[in-house]
Amino acid sequence: MIEVKNLVRTFQSGDRTIKPVNNVSFELAEGTLASIVGKSGSGKSTLLSLLGALDKPTSGDVVVNGVSLAGMPDGKLTEYRRRDIGFVFQQFNLIPNLTALDNVMLPMEFAGVRRSVRTKRAKELLEQVQLDVDRHDRRINRLSGGEQQRVAIARALANEPKLILADEPTGNLDEQTGGHIIELLSSLRREHNTTILVVTHDRSLANKTDRRFRLQQGRLTEETAPKQVQGMAPASPKAVAATAPVG
Amino acid sequence: MSVLARSVGNAFRNKIRTTAVVAVLAVAIGLALAMLVANQAVTAKVTELNASVGTTLTVNPAGGQGFEGGGEPLTAQEATTAAAVPNVTEVVGTKALRLRNATEAASQGAGGGGGFGGQATTTMTTSLTPAVDAGTLGNRNQETGTTGTQPARTFSLPITATGIGAEVDSTGKALDITDGSGLGDYTAASKSALLGTTLAEKNSLKVGSTFTINDQTFTVAGLFDAGTAFGNNAVYLTLPEAQTLAALPGELSTMIVTVNSMENVDAAKTALQTALGTDKADVTQGQRNLETAVSSLDSVKNISFMAFVAALGTAGLIILLIMVMLVRERRKEIGVLKAIGAPNRTIGLQFVLEALVLVTLGSAVGAAVASFASGSIATALIGSSTTTTAAPGNRGAAGGFPGGGPLGGATQLLTSVTASASPGVIAAGIAAVFGVAIIGALVPALLTARIRPIEVLRGE
Ligand SMILES: Nc1ncnc2c1ncn2[C@@H]1O[C@H](COP(=O)(O)OP(=O)(O)O)[C@@H](O)[C@H]1O
Ligand SMILES: [Mg+2]
Numbered sequence: 241m242i243e244v245k246n247l248v249r250t251f252q253s254g255d256r257t258i259k260p261v262n263n264v265s266f267e268l269a270e271g272t273l274a275s276i277v278g279k280s281g282s283g284k285s286t287l288l289s290l291l292g293a294l295d296k297p298t299s300g301d302v303v304v305n306g307v308s309l310a311g312m313p314d315g316k317l318t319e320y321r322r323r324d325i326g327f328v329f330q331q332f333n334l335i336p337n338l339t340a341l342d343n344v345m346l347p348m349e350f351a352g353v354r355r356s357v358r359t360k361r362a363k364e365l366l367e368q369v370q371l372d373v374d375r376h377d378r379r380i381n382r383l384s385g386g387e388q389q390r391v392a393i394a395r396a397l398a399n400e401p402k403l404i405l406a407d408e409p410t411g412n413l414d415e416q417t418g419g420h421i422i423e424l425l426s427s428l429r430r431e432h433n434t435t436i437l438v439v440t441h442d443r444s445l446a447n448k449t450d451r452r453f454r455l456q457q458g459r460l461t462e463e464t465a466p467k468q469v470q471g472m473a474p475a476s477p478k479a480v481a482a483t484a485p486v487g
Numbered sequence: 488m489s490v491l492a493r494s495v496g497n498a499f500r501n502k503i504r505t506t507a508v509v510a511v512l513a514v515a516i517g518l519a520l521a522m523l524v525a526n527q528a529v530t531a532k533v534t535e536l537n538a539s540v541g542t543t544l545t546v547n548p549a550g551g552q553g554f555e556g557g558g559e560p561l562t563a564q565e566a567t568t569a570a571a572v573p574n575v576t577e578v579v580g581t582k583a584l585r586l587r588n589a590t591e592a593a594s595q596g597a598g599g600g601g602g603f604g605g606q607a608t609t610t611m612t613t614s615l616t617p618a619v620d621a622g623t624l625g626n627r628n629q630e631t632g633t634t635g636t637q638p639a640r641t642f643s644l645p646i647t648a649t650g651i652g653a654e655v656d657s658t659g660k661a662l663d664i665t666d667g668s669g670l671g672d673y674t675a676a677s678k679s680a681l682l683g684t685t686l687a688e689k690n691s692l693k694v695g696s697t698f699t700i701n702d703q704t705f706t707v708a709g710l711f712d713a714g715t716a717f718g719n720n721a722v723y724l725t726l727p728e729a730q731t732l733a734a735l736p737g738e739l740s741t742m743i744v745t746v747n748s749m750e751n752v753d754a755a756k757t758a759l760q761t762a763l764g765t766d767k768a769d770v771t772q773g774q775r776n777l778e779t780a781v782s783s784l785d786s787v788k789n790i791s792f793m794a795f796v797a798a799l800g801t802a803g804l805i806i807l808l809i810m811v812m813l814v815r816e817r818r819k820e821i822g823v824l825k826a827i828g829a830p831n832r833t834i835g836l837q838f839v840l841e842a843l844v845l846v847t848l849g850s851a852v853g854a855a856v857a858s859f860a861s862g863s864i865a866t867a868l869i870g871s872s873t874t875t876t877a878a879p880g881n882r883g884a885a886g887g888f889p890g891g892g893p894l895g896g897a898t899q900l901l902t903s904v905t906a907s908a909s910p911g912v913i914a915a916g917i918a919a920v921f922g923v924a925i926i927g928a929l930v931p932a933l934l935t936a937r938i939r940p941i942e943v944l945r946g947e
């Protein structure tokens with residue numbers, strides 16, 4: 241579904257060169273729920289924005305369903321983000337003066353969905369992320385962090401994307417709500433065969449994913465048997481070796 | 488929520504700023520519109536004045552004008568020569584006489600009028616009392632003709648009697664007869680006269696009443712209105728009658744030459760000057776006063792146009808800077824829209840609509856301001872130009888030829904200007920501001936939208 245080839249992203253900081261993503265390669269099959277863990281500042285957000293076509297790699301390529309993002313013109317990249325990607329930002333990035341409902345409706349407006357359909361679907365999505373009905377018409381800047389996070393998740397699901405990229409989607413949620421969001425993502429994978437990649441610090445979330453990656457100083461490695469380490473469940477047969485070269 | 492609704496909402500996101508922006512825009516746009524209105528009014532007036540100068544040329548004896556100067560008087564022969572010049576359709580001769588109130592003249596003695604250049608006129612006595620008080624200016628001018636040894640006295644102004652060869656005033660403009668009738672045959676001597684309305688009123692004369700010039704009785708055939716107090720302090724006689732009174736048959740003070748069309752005026756002026764000889768006659772187009780008025784109005788016109796452009800430019804600059812600022816401030820939002828798949832044109836449209844909301848409000852308030860301000864601005868502009876042109880007029884009024892006729896007309900035209908804007912002109916001005924607003928919103932929004940979303944999202 242998504243294939244990452246030797247992805248590198250460097251930043252120039254003064255006279256130092258930072259490499260938060262350094263030669264990362266991996267592949268995710270359709271319908272996979274995968275997680276990336278790693279220390280703060282290890283490059284997780286940078287990697288995710290490259291996959292979501294929000295940023296351009298210094299070198300390497302991302303191939304989605306056989307189409308390379310590297311060669312795509314700007315207009316096509318926008319279309320890719322609108323149609324194929326649901327991005328949950330670590331900082332939510334909602335439009336502050338619009339209501340929760342309007343924010344969720346925005347991507348559908350850009351996709352040309354009819355108004356009545358948009359409203360109906362936006363309401364359903366907000367219910368799915370368990371946002372109280374009385375918060376639907378409240379402006380974003382009057383919502384709590386957790387409420388904003390759920391609106392951001394609902395917005396990412398709006399256009400029924402094939403790939404969901406979520407940057408710490410449960411970071412601001414209590415255990416129970418976080419657990420519910422994990423459930424929601426799992427059900428999307430089951431019912432719509434959606435491919436999901438989450439960046440998380442949340443062990444319980446990471447443990448429920450099919451594949452677990454660790455990003456360390458720009459290098460990606462796949463954890464083979466964390467569930468045995470945790471002693472919670474037998475190792476998943478899907479957890480095969482990461483394709484990312486180490487060193 | 489549609490793009491339009493979002494844009495309108497965004498326009499009012501920061502209410503205090505929106506109010507400030509609309510207010511500043513309104514002042515600039517209002518000023519621009521007011522200047523445009525003033526410009527239009529002045530342009531219309533210049534056209535009107537040019538048309539009123541029109542196709543007439545005035546011929547004065549070389550070296551003289553009105554009662555002033557020296558040289559040889561014009562004669563009937565020159566009138567014939569002038570009539571033979573190509574494109575000349577009509578030549579009307581005039582003979583100006585200076586009338587003094589008989590009672591006053593007797594009390595002051597013969598020296599009273601001695602100071603006036605006498606080449607083109609002859610001073611006579613009349614039973615009429617002038618309708619204009621000498622006032623400070625009149626007295627000051629009169630003193631040039633007397634010695635300072637006498638104690639200060641109050642003079643009355645002389646009245647000008649002009650013999651005319653057709654029913655036109657001293658500038659060639661048709662007389663506006665408000666009561667009675669004209670003089671009939673202007674080429675024959677007759678004891679009929681036309682009186683200015685105020686002069687008739689001052690002397691309690693009506694159509695059919697009589698008065699005297701040099702002890703000869705004249706009947707009031709009609710009253711005319713020249714439009715000004717000075718212009719109305721005048722008497723018109725037939726040309727031969729005036730020449731007879733002056734005992735100078737065939738002599739003319741001025742000739743009013745009508746040219747067949749506007750385009751031929753310049754050529755005819757040159758031809759006329761050549762035909763009459765520079766040593767014999769001065770040919771001028773219209774009245775100097777009028778030309779001064781037109782040229783000063785022209786400068787007002789230019790200034791008002793520059794002010795219009797400047798105010799419009801300011802409005803444009805304001806909206807340009809505001810939009811650049813707004814877009815910068817909402818860079819992150821553009822990044823979000825871009826990140827969730829908004830095409831560039833949607834982002835551009837959203838900001839353009841927002842700019843249009845601001846400019847529409849600014850224009851509406853500005854138009855209201857302009858509609859209140861433009862009338863007084865136009866009057867103030869044209870009023871100040873009148874003051875400058877009126878100065879020589881006052882001198883002429885006190886001392887000589889009835890320059891008040893044309894000048895008074897001009898003054899009246901100028902002051903009667905009421906600015907009215909054509910919708911087309913307002914539309915053009917506002918369209919220009921809207922154009923700037925669209926560009927001011929579109930260019931920075933699109934430039935921002937072209938940047939990778941992550942860079943914009945990260946902020947500065
Ligand atoms: N635009 C940038 N310019 C310079 N350095 C950057 C930029 N973006 C991210 N970095 C650096 O790259 C590293 C990885 O950042 P990030 O991907 O946000 O980490 P995280 O894993 O916490 O999400 C950090 O050290 C950060 O300082
Ligand atoms: Mg991060």
